[in-house]
Amino acid sequence: MNAVELARRSRGLKTKEVAEAIGVSVSVLSHVERGGRRPYPKLRRELARVLGTRSVAL
Incomplete structure (x- = not known):
């Protein structure tokens, strides 16, 4: 699980929503x-x- 997926899941968002x-x-x-x-x-x-972060680290 990378940072994008972790941030999405921690906010309770589905892949389709994002x-x-x-x-x-x-x-x-x-x-x-x-x-x-x-x-x-x-x-x-x-x-x-959308994920409410300053940046997306990969």
């Missing part, structure tokens, strides 16, 4: 959470905003 809030597919977010894809800067900012 994906919709940041404008990506569930598949893209799942790949980011599993470490198969590094998020581009805009996606990192959106993840941080």
